[in-house]
Amino acid sequence: MDENKAENKPADISYGEIAQLEELIDRESLREVCRSFFDLFGLSIRVFSARGALLATVHEERSICRYVNSLNKGRVACSETVAQAQMRLPISPETVVHPCFTGAVYHIVPIIYDDRQLGRIVIGPFLPSEVTNTPPSLLNLDPQLDPERARAALSEMPRVRSQTAIRIAAHLRGILDLILFSGHRARLTSTMHLATVRENYRELSEKNASLQDAFNKLKELDRLKSNFLATVSHELRTPLTSIIGYSEMLEAGIAGEMTPEQTGFVETIRTKGELLLLLITSLLDLNKLERGQLSISTEYIDPRAVLDEVREMCVPEAEKKQVKIEAAWADDVPFIQADPVRLRQILINLVGNAVKFTPASGHVELSIRVTEIRVRTEGDEAEEDDGGFGAALMMAPERAVEFAIKDTGIGIPEAEIAKIFDAFYQVDGSSTREYGGAGLGLSIAKSLVAAHHGTIRVESRPAQGTTFFVVLPEAQPDAG
Ligand SMILES: Nc1ncnc2c1ncn2[C@@H]1O[C@H](COP(=O)(O)OP(=O)(O)OP(=O)(O)O)[C@@H](O)[C@H]1O
Ligand SMILES: [Mg+2]
Known part of the structure; x- marks a missing residue:
């Protein structure tokens, strides 16, 4: 019934x-x-x-x-x-x-x-x-x-x-x-x-699960890639140092006099070897940064001295290209708490880029000024979800030092600006590109700046020029 x-x-x-x-x-x-x-x-x-x-x-x-x-x-x-x-x-x-x-x-x-x-x-x-x-x-x-x-x-x-x-x-x-x-x-x-x-919820959960799966696989792949990179780079570095060392000895005439032609060949071996070593070092740095294994040891330093040193290092390359490098800073620039080796590495990357991407008779201007920064401290990482904006607004501003590296070079198209800090990204990624490099400099610089609790940003106009700004907090009175 x-x-x-x-x-x-x-x-x-x-x-x-x-x-x-x-x-x-x-x-x-x-x-x-x-x-x-x-x-x-x-x-x-x-x-x-x-x-x-x-x-x-x-x-x-x-x-x-x-x-x-x-x-x-x-x-x-x-x-x-x-x-x-x-x-x-x-x-x-x-x-x-x-x-x-x-x-x-x-x-x-x-x-x-x-x-x-x-x-x-x-x-x-x-x-x-x-x-x-x-x-x-x-x-x-x-x-x-x-x-x-x-x-x-x-x-x-x-x-x-x-x-x-x-x-x-x-x-x-x-x-x-x-x-x-x-x-x-x-x-x-x-x-x-x-x-x-x-039904929608079920579908979403399924998609979520497969995304999580894919994410785990990618993470594992990334870990394997990092391991591979670390091992290979390390294994390459040892023989490469020998190659460079032996070419230097040959150039110095330790193995006997060489003809000018032979000297030219050996010099090419050495300079190419040095470039390769630089690339391998960058790869190792990037790897360490990605794994959070790169530690910085900070000192109380004068930002002007570091920037001037970097300028001097880049002058020969700039002169070769007929690019002028000038530097200017105020007298009241405060000292900062930074790792001198890593700060130099950041600035060399930026000044090197400025010289590299500026055609003959162009200018590169380096400057330092006092500014303010809202500092994110170690414990704040959990709030990273909002891109840091919400949290940054809540923090009190601190006095800081701003490095500006300004060039009159080729510039960066608007659409590319967000990507240039990614590892291996180059605006001209073609095999026939005009400029050397591996696309690692900015990605390393960005991580190093972050390790100093600083910020890095860029302003650029195609065919007119580019300016990179690096802001690092002033040294705390008790830190020096
Ligand atoms: N000052 C600049 N002017 C124009 N383009 C720039 C400038 N700096 C960076 N770029 C663009 O950003 C890309 C990434 O820069 P990055 O320093 O990371 O790599 P790279 O210089 O090509 O190689 P590497 O630094 O590893 O030698 C460059 O290839 C270039 O396309
Ligand atoms: Mg570079």
């Missing part, structure tokens, strides 16, 4: 199956409907679910019921009748008439929706207009019953013609049907919505 089906297994609403009456119906509206029927027709109404749960009730105790209930036998008979009326299940879709010993009746109206019986409405008790006499079942009920009083009480029972009662029930069913329909539709919509959300 449908009833059992409803009790045993929850309806699969996503396939359009009907759920329980109590799940579909809004109890407040149901109570409202019952109340207005009671007000209109004066008839008591109770609505039960298929499981027998009372969902709504509006009723008034009738005089006859009150009187009968005051008698011993009457009380028993009354509660039996009421219980039977409420438990009685209409088998057909038609209304069932359940009689009471008083002559009154209950109409039990099945609630049917989509061919399923979801519950029932019990209307009554009321007296059918056709009943005119007080029935013997009432008069003989209890020896203590006063027939006159019973008759008077019974006459107060609402009277309805059977046909009218059937029409009232049909009307009530029609309204319930509407409520059920909208409840069903709302439930279907929300169930579908839930199903969609659940």
Whole structure:
């Protein structure tokens, strides 16, 4: 039977199956409907679910019921009748008439929706207009019953013609049907919505898992690459130092006099060897920086001295290209706390780039000025998610030193600026490119600046020039 089906297994609403009456119906509206029927027709109404749960009730105790209930036998008979009326299940879709010993009746109206019986409405008790006499079942009920009083009480029972009662029930069913329909539709919509959300969530979780998988694989690959790079670089460096050493000895004539042509060849071997060594050192540095293994040992240093030293180192290369290098700084530049070797490495990279990417008769200007920086300290890494902007705004500014390396060179297109700090990235990545290098300098410089709690940025205009700015915090008074 449908009833059992409803009790045993929850309806699969996503396939359009009907759920329980109590799940579909809004109890407040149901109570409202019952109340207005009671007000209109004066008839008591109770609505039960298929499981027998009372969902709504509006009723008034009738005089006859009150009187009968005051008698011993009457009380028993009354509660039996009421219980039977409420438990009685209409088998057909038609209304069932359940009689009471008083002559009154209950109409039990099945609630049917989509061919399923979801519950029932019990209307009554009321007296059918056709009943005119007080029935013997009432008069003989209890020896203590006063027939006159019973008759008077019974006459107060609402009277309805059977046909009218059937029409009232049909009307009530029609309204319930509407409520059920909208409840069903709302439930279907929300169930579908839930199903969609659940499905989307499942898809997202799957994608997330596969992304995590890919990420783990990439991380492992990256680790292998780093290991490989470290081993290979290390193994290359030892023989390379020998090659350079032996070429220097040959050049110095230790193995005997050489012809000018031989000297030229040996010089090429040495300079190419030195370039290779530089590249290998860069690779090793990058590797150490990526693994967080590069430690810096800071000293209290004068930024002007370091920049001047770097300028001197770059002058020969600049002169070869007919590029002028000039330096200018104020007198009040404070000392900074930095690793002199690493600071030199940062500046050599930047000045070297400026010279490299500036054509003949161009200028490179080096300057230092005092500025402010909002410093991020070691413990702040957790806030890195926002790119540091939110956290940086919260920090108090500190006095700092700004190095500017300005050139009148080829410039960097706007779209490339974000990428030039990536390892191995070069604006001209073609095999026929004009400028040497491996694309490591800026990436190393950026990591080294970060290790000094500083910042690096660039401003550039194609064909006009580029300026790199490195800002490092001033040395703390107690640090020197
Ligand atoms: N001053 C500059 N003017 C124009 N382009 C620049 C300048 N500095 C850097 N770039 C661009 O950024 C790229 C990356 O610079 P980076 O210093 O990292 O690598 P590189 O100089 O090519 O090689 P390496 O520094 O490893 O010898 C350069 O290849 C160049 O395209
Ligand atoms: Mg470079």
